[in-house]
Amino acid sequence: MSHDPALPAPPGTGGEAASARPAPATDARRPQGVTIVTDPRCAGYHHAGHPEHPARVTRTVERLKAQNVLPVKWAEPLAATPDQLLRAHSAALLERLKLPRDFDADTPAHPEMRAHAERGVGGALRALQAAGAGEVALSLLRPPGHHATHDRAMGFCYLNSVAIAALEALAQDSNRVAVFDFDTHHGNGTEEILLGRPRCAFFSVHQFPSYPHTGDTSQQNAFNYPVRPHATREEYRAALAAGLAELQRFAPAVVGVSAGFDAFRGDPVGEGMLEVEDYHWLGASFRALGVPVFSVLEGGYSRELPELIFAYLRGLAGA
Numbered sequence: 001m002s003h004d005p006a007l008p009a010p011p012g013t014g015g016e017a018a019s020a021r022p023a024p025a026t027d028a029r030r031p032q033g034v035t036i037v038t039d040p041r042c043a044g045y046h047h048a049g050h051p052e053h054p055a056r057v058t059r060t061v062e063r064l065k066a067q068n069v070l071p072v073k074w075a076e077p078l079a080a081t082p083d084q085l086l087r088a089h090s091a092a093l094l095e096r097l098k099l100p101r102d103f104d105a106d107t108p109a110h111p112e113m114r115a116h117a118e119r120g121v122g123g124a125l126r127a128l129q130a131a132g133a134g135e136v137a138l139s140l141l142r143p144p145g146h147h148a149t150h151d152r153a154m155g156f157c158y159l160n161s162v163a164i165a166a167l168e169a170l171a172q173d174s175n176r177v178a179v180f181d182f183d184t185h186h187g188n189g190t191e192e193i194l195l196g197r198p199r200c201a202f203f204s205v206h207q208f209p210s211y212p213h214t215g216d217t218s219q220q221n222a223f224n225y226p227v228r229p230h231a232t233r234e235e236y237r238a239a240l241a242a243g244l245a246e247l248q249r250f251a252p253a254v255v256g257v258s259a260g261f262d263a264f265r266g267d268p269v270g271e272g273m274l275e276v277e278d279y280h281w282l283g284a285s286f287r288a289l290g291v292p293v294f295s296v297l298e299g300g301y302s303r304e305l306p307e308l309i310f311a312y313l314r315g316l317a318g319a
Ligand SMILES: [Zn+2]
Pocket: 183, 184, 185, 260, 262, 298, 299, 300
């Protein structure tokens, strides 16, 4: 698809602030290797009628295996350690995940949910590792994580994978870490966990009002870009571009992305108007930052999810 001149260009293309940042860790012009972290066990649970269903991942894996544009390497989640989990979550939540009690209607119990959620965390940690090695990296697992707060599972999310990986990046390195969340729902859990932490910042572009009814204003190191329901594609892209520009000013050494695809116009859960090529643009925009970027699948419930993820990965890889 051609670039629409009415829409904002990806950041980094105008040279603004580029000279103030360290040299890019990757050559921004050359297609990169792509590491996809997944595990077939993540398709091993489902609750009838729940939109967060196994085919989101299994169909995307099939789609990526059927293409030859991107040189995909498949990887398994790392084992998350208790110390890594406890940077973000209370011990009480970790115990609660073992109990056969639903958190809420959106977030039911499952006998193996703690293990599924920990593999989600391990996927984000593996993606962080791959990004540090110069790869395009996506954790393609379920459940998602960005609504999980310090001590509460909610909104289909049990453990906050992207926040845990961001805190791991901070623990490994003295530089700055950012999380950018383009899921159409506010990443309330990530914001809560990262709020006020030194050397990190959170950026979220999301529909408001909408679930979880937070993120209407920015505070401290949390930069929120609310977009009204049924906003035009141009309005949504302008908010994304504003968030990306602010992220560039923060000058992170590594970026974690909560990659949710439910602002797509065909999504049954969100009310956004984004098109397939907007996800390619998002990927290209992160690529243009010139720093390691790791992505974690959050929402996205349409039949087109595999195509949206493929477009996003092509943008990230420069393909
Ligand atoms: Zn969402």
